[in-house]
Amino acid sequence: MNDLIEDIRKALGVYDGEKCEELAKKALEIKINPIEVIGALRKDLEELGKKFSEGEVFLIDLMGAADAMNSALTVLKPAIEEMGGAEKRGKIVIATVEGDIHDIGKSIVGSMMVSAGFEVMDLGRDVPNEKIIETLKKEKPDLVGVSAMLTTTKEKQKELVELLKKEGLREGVKVMVGGAPVTEEWKSKIGADGYGEDAVDAVNVAKKLLSL
Ligand code: B12
Structure with a gap:
């Protein structure tokens, strides 16, 4: 792996957001693919998550790493979005x-979708299914x-599919799910x-579902 990516990983490892951002900028300058950087950092977050579930690190560590990741993303996400062409593909x-x-992860999926030419409406996090349904109607x-990262919250994805059927909206929209x-x-x-297993996969699946 590229030395600079290794350095960004090290900065993430000590929750140094400023360094992550600075090095991410450098990575873009030397034309490293932002998706490659994100992929490496995602693996590290996954490892940290495992350590958290084993009691080796604490919530404060997850928070530190998430902040550092978000700092890197302030430069990496716009770069991904700029990679796209002008072709319009649909709305998500x-x-x-x-x-x-x-x-x-959900925001990265959004950026990849923008890059692939989709119009993206991001409703944020902790979003009730009722609000999603309301938005779909409009x-x-x-x-x-829909993204879910907890074993408990993934139930909400199931509930959304059921609600869509109940509201007679299921035929009109393709539903994609993701998350750890x-x-x-x-x-x-x-x-x-x-x-979609990751953001690249999400775009491929979306294109397939819409026969693009
Ligand atoms: C960072 C992090 C946090 C941060 C989140 C900050 C933020 N703004 O997002 C903070 C510190 C706030 C946090 C809090 C908690 N967390 Co947390 N967290 C993580 C961690 C380490 C990394 C997640 C991440 O950002 N990964 C990087 C991104 C790039 O990857 P990703 O999210 O997987 O997304 C990719 C794919 O999944 C996919 N994808 C994602 N969404 C979608 C959607 C669609 C439609 C598609 C197609 C694809 C797709 O594409 C993405 C990009 O490639 C994970 C560990 C893990 N295994 O992921 C734990 C983890 C998810 N958290 C966990 C837990 C337990 C919690 C807490 C309950 C802890 C607590 N005691 O309070 C709280 C939850 C609070 C709540 N109600 O939500 C557990 C969940 C366990 C479980 N089985 O339910 C995990 C798995 C850690 C662990 N192993 O124990 N967490």
């Missing part, structure tokens, strides 16, 4: 489900993408249309 509403405040997007505890099996179980 994205949100992190109610009860869940994890939004880093905005009539082609897709809705989400799998292809879960997608099938709840009757969603697509699952």
